[in-house]
Amino acid sequence: MALVHFEEINPESCWGIWKIDESEEQLLYQLNPGKTDLVHFESIQHPRIRLESIASRMIVKELTERYNYEYQGIFKNKNGKPFLYNSPLHISYSHTEQFAAAIIHTEKPCGIDMEHIQEKMMRVSGRFLSEKELQSTGNDLEKICIYWCAKEAMYKLYNLKDTEFKGNLKVSPFEKEKRGELEGVIHVGSFLSKTEVQYQLFGEVVVAFCF
Numbered sequence: 001m002a003l004v005h006f007e008e009i010n011p012e013s014c015w016g017i018w019k020i021d022e023s024e025e026q027l028l029y030q031l032n033p034g035k036t037d038l039v040h041f042e043s044i045q046h047p048r049i050r051l052e053s054i055a056s057r058m059i060v061k062e063l064t065e066r067y068n069y070e071y072q073g074i075f076k077n078k079n080g081k082p083f084l085y086n087s088p089l090h091i092s093y094s095h096t097e098q099f100a101a102a103i104i105h106t107e108k109p110c111g112i113d114m115e116h117i118q119e120k121m122m123r124v125s126g127r128f129l130s131e132k133e134l135q136s137t138g139n140d141l142e143k144i145c146i147y148w149c150a151k152e153a154m155y156k157l158y159n160l161k162d163t164e165f166k167g168n169l170k171v172s173p174f175e176k177e178k179r180g181e182l183e184g185v186i187h188v189g190s191f192l193s194k195t196e197v198q199y200q201l202f203g204e205v206v207v208a209f210c211f
Helices: 023-032 035-042 047-065 120-128 131-137 141-158
Strands: 003-010 015-021 074-076 082-084 090-096 099-105 111-116 168-170 179-188 193-204 206-209
Touching: 003 131, 015 047, 015 206, 023 047, 035 047, 035 074, 047 090, 082 090, 090 141, 090 206, 099 111, 099 206, 111 141, 120 131, 120 141, 131 141, 141 168, 141 179, 141 193, 141 206
Parallel strands: 090 111
Antiparallel strands: 003 015, 015 099, 074 082, 090 099, 111 206, 168 179, 179 193, 193 206
């Protein structure tokens, strides 16, 4: 389909959402991937996950070209953080069934996550939320999903080894809105940092990003 949502956060960054209506063949034709991306796609056995992965790179390509850089593929460091070939832009992307999302920043590392609002998040919330965070959700499924996406975005931003969502990533209590800002803290070993996480409810999915 192409971008169904696009926002310029500031002159240095933007993000967007892609709704996946295309077939794998259609997306590959639009992306025209190089060898590195093709090898990555071929390593994915599940058809739906492979389609979402192609869409993720397609939206990264779209956003990259808005800053007048040619998309030449993606590589990852040893911790799995993605980088663009031959481009100084910082990227992050995420995908879930039917959707892909990405963020680009010209100067700073960034992180984004997207998840469907689904009951299983309620069942596993104790694995990634502290007692204080659990109490603040009031069993609100949307809030639980916002917490998860915020922590996942922070994890992608900092890319620190041995980060535990429940113990090392904290999000301050908040009043849920359709879109808002959260205060996040990461504390891993001697590393301590605060960051602002922005989130948005987009139909049946939650998106959160930070930089």
